[in-house]
Amino acid sequence: MFVTPNCFSQELELKNVNLRPGDKLKVKGEILHDAERFQIDLGLSSDDLALHFNPRFHDDADGVVLVCNSKTAGCWGDEKREIHNPLQRGSDVKIVLKLSGDVFEVELPDGQEIQFPNRADTDVVTYIRVAGDFKLTSFKIF
Numbered sequence: 430m431f432v433t434p435n436c437f438s439q440e441l442e443l444k445n446v447n448l449r450p451g452d453k454l455k456v457k458g459e460i461l462h463d464a465e466r467f468q469i470d471l472g473l474s475s476d477d478l479a480l481h482f483n484p485r486f487h488d489d490a491d492g493v494v495l496v497c498n499s500k501t502a503g504c505w506g507d508e509k510r511e512i513h514n515p516l517q518r519g520s521d522v523k524i525v526l527k528l529s530g531d532v533f534e535v536e537l538p539d540g541q542e543i544q545f546p547n548r549a550d551t552d553v554v555t556y557i558r559v560a561g562d563f564k565l566t567s568f569k570i571f
Contacts, residue, residue: 467561
């Protein structure tokens with residue numbers, strides 16, 4: 430699947446996707462110059478997220494931080510916070526997300542990889558959402 434939307438800040442929400450262990454999702458775009466945050470969600474629905482990847486550029490607690498979390502039946506789990514955030518406002522980025530069985534791997538533009546446990550033991554992702562202060566230019570599942 431390959432989607433090339435117009436180049437405006439928008440939300441992309443896909444349902445009935447079939448992302449399985451070993452599959453990768455590549456998201457390319459520009460972080461807006463005045464970005465506060467954006468998110469990439471993978472799961473079964475908006476209320477059941479196996480991975481909520483949420484770069485924040487002005488977090489009250491930690492300033493610039495990468496936050497990962499999960500949501501089950503509408504209830505958030507415990508956040509995993511990564512203080513090293515190589516993402517910068519106004520920059521073009523490529524982020525690759527991979528479901529590897531018991532863990533999600535997120536590869537950042539500087540080569541850093543973040544791992545987040547597959548808390549829900551999800552073996553297929555059927556819901557993908559990209560939203561926030563991000564101008565999406567390309568989206569590919571491979």
